[in-house]
Amino acid sequence: MKREQLIVSALDHGTVLDHIPCDRLFEVINLLHLDQMSSKVTIGFNLKSNKMGTKSIIKIADRFFTDEEMNQLSIVAPNVTLAVIRDYEVVEKRQVCLPKDLRGLIRCNNPKCITNNEPMATLFHVTDKQNGIVRCHYCNHEQQIKDVKLV
Amino acid sequence: MNHSLVTIADHSREKIEYLIRMAQEFELHPNRLLLQGKVVATLFFEPSTRTRLSFETAANRLGARVIGFADPKVTSGTKGETLKDTIMMVSNYADVIVMRHHLEGAALYASEISPVPIINAGDGANQHPSQTMLDLYTIYQTQGTLDNLNIYLVGDLKYGRTVHSLLTAMRHFNPTFHFIAPDELAMPKQYKTYCHEHGIKYVEHKDFDADVIADADILYMTRVQRERFTDLMEYERVKDRYLLKLDMLQKARPNMRILHPLPRVNEIEYAIDDNPHAYYFQQARNGLFARQALICDTLGITLEQIKNDTTIL
Numbered sequence: 001m002k003r004e005q006l007i008v009s010a011l012d013h014g015t016v017l018d019h020i021p022c023d024r025l026f027e028v029i030n031l032l033h034l035d036q037m038s039s040k041v042t043i044g045f046n047l048k049s050n051k052m053g054t055k056s057i058i059k060i061a062d063r064f065f066t067d068e069e070m071n072q073l074s075i076v077a078p079n080v081t082l083a084v085i086r087d088y089e090v091v092e093k094r095q096v097c098l099p100k101d102l103r104g105l106i107r108c109n110n111p112k113c114i115t116n117n118e119p120m121a122t123l124f125h126v127t128d129k130q131n132g133i134v135r136c137h138y139c140n141h142e143q144q145i146k147d148v149k150l151v
Numbered sequence: 152m153n154h155s156l157v158t159i160a161d162h163s164r165e166k167i168e169y170l171i172r173m174a175q176e177f178e179l180h181p182n183r184l185l186l187q188g189k190v191v192a193t194l195f196f197e198p199s200t201r202t203r204l205s206f207e208t209a210a211n212r213l214g215a216r217v218i219g220f221a222d223p224k225v226t227s228g229t230k231g232e233t234l235k236d237t238i239m240m241v242s243n244y245a246d247v248i249v250m251r252h253h254l255e256g257a258a259l260y261a262s263e264i265s266p267v268p269i270i271n272a273g274d275g276a277n278q279h280p281s282q283t284m285l286d287l288y289t290i291y292q293t294q295g296t297l298d299n300l301n302i303y304l305v306g307d308l309k310y311g312r313t314v315h316s317l318l319t320a321m322r323h324f325n326p327t328f329h330f331i332a333p334d335e336l337a338m339p340k341q342y343k344t345y346c347h348e349h350g351i352k353y354v355e356h357k358d359f360d361a362d363v364i365a366d367a368d369i370l371y372m373t374r375v376q377r378e379r380f381t382d383l384m385e386y387e388r389v390k391d392r393y394l395l396k397l398d399m400l401q402k403a404r405p406n407m408r409i410l411h412p413l414p415r416v417n418e419i420e421y422a423i424d425d426n427p428h429a430y431y432f433q434q435a436r437n438g439l440f441a442r443q444a445l446i447c448d449t450l451g452i453t454l455e456q457i458k459n460d461t462t463i464l
Contacts, residue, residue, distance in 0.1 A: 114234070114255065114260050118260065138256025138260055
């Protein structure tokens with residue numbers, strides 16, 4: 001029987017990022033600096049997904065991510081799932097999720113906010129995880145996470 | 152952790168009542184040497200004459216000495232110095248820094264880096280806690296309580312940070328708010344949501360006449376500023392609709408008092424100034440006592456110490 005699936009060689013060591021929204025794929029690539037990597041990277045774009053309609057997937061050999069890097073990812077693609085693979089086995093699977101606080105990751109949308117006028121780290125508190133709403137620690141402006149720019 | 156005052160939005164009912172009792176002590180005896188030997192810095196990165204004079208008077212009447220600047224043009228900020236550098240430098244000289252800044256969040260940031268306490272004297276459209284404190288003190292003084300009052304907010308409820316801070320600070324006291332504003336300057340949704348979340352009752356009005364304000368305990372007027380309007384025709388149409396006239400006070404409760412953060416332009420008819428309901432000049436005077444209380448509190452001086460103060464002049 002013909003299988004309607006993409007055949008990609010299995011990963012022995014590395015990370016698989018699944019359920020990336022297609023319109024966010026290139027942002028994820030930039031954010032994780034995959035263009036500067038020397039190890040093997042497989043990218044699937046516009047793949048079929050039962051849950052999402054279409055999705056993208058990235059397999060990265062010999063690279064593991066810190067929590068901080070994953071938090072960053074949650075800003076552009078909040079529902080990504082991450083599988084850590086060692087010796088062809090999935091040793092860890094987790095969902096990327098918005099942390100309670102975002103320190104030094106995004107810029108405030110308010111041009112009159114002190115963080116846009118002073119060399120300092122930004123800080124945001126996530127007030128509504130479901131709808132992706134964050135509040136600037138300094139100027140108190142609430143903003144949608146999809147509207148903010150990365151630092 | 153120092154005692155900086157950035158906002159009073161997080162203050163408990165007890166803390167607000169405590170500061171009111173402190174202000175009462177200063178109203179009784181404003182001239183003391185409680186802060187003798189202390190240096191208070193007033194850094195006004197944005198000019199604000201009345202706030203600065205009020206803070207400097209408060210410090211002077213407590214025996215402190217005052218350093219600072221009234222105009223950012225004379226500081227190194229214009230040479231490109233960061234806020235942090237200015238604060239670090241001044242904190243070497245002063246025991247407390249009172250600062251006004253046009254950028255939102257400036258005072259909170261300063262309080263995080265400064266080794267001495269910071270008092271926020273206004274940071275852009277964000278917070279102005281000493282104004283809120285003097286408003287609360289004035290409401291208490293005129294009504295004998297902060298509980299269960301009908302508070303009418305009139306004019307610019309969209310950009311007016313004083314009305315937003317007052318609304319948040321009153322949440323402990325079961326108020327009923329009445330919002331009277333043109334559509335363009337209506338109370339933002341964010342604050343109405345805040346009211347729902349905290350069980351604060353509110354009523355919205357379009358009209359502004361004797362019947363609407365008949366049940367008011369506090370009539371809080373604000374300035375409708377021309378520059379807030381995108382449509383100047385609209386400004387011309389509404390500017391006089393929110394003018395308080397003497398004949399509108401006929402049905403007012405005897406205890407009703409008219410407040411205004413000042414400066415007034417044309418929101419309150421001058422004929423009202425001599426009416427017993429007018430209270431805005433006394434309100435401004437209360438700024439002195441409220442700020443004396445805030446300076447002492449940030450310096451760690453307690454109500455007990457103020458009551459037992461032997462330095463009264």
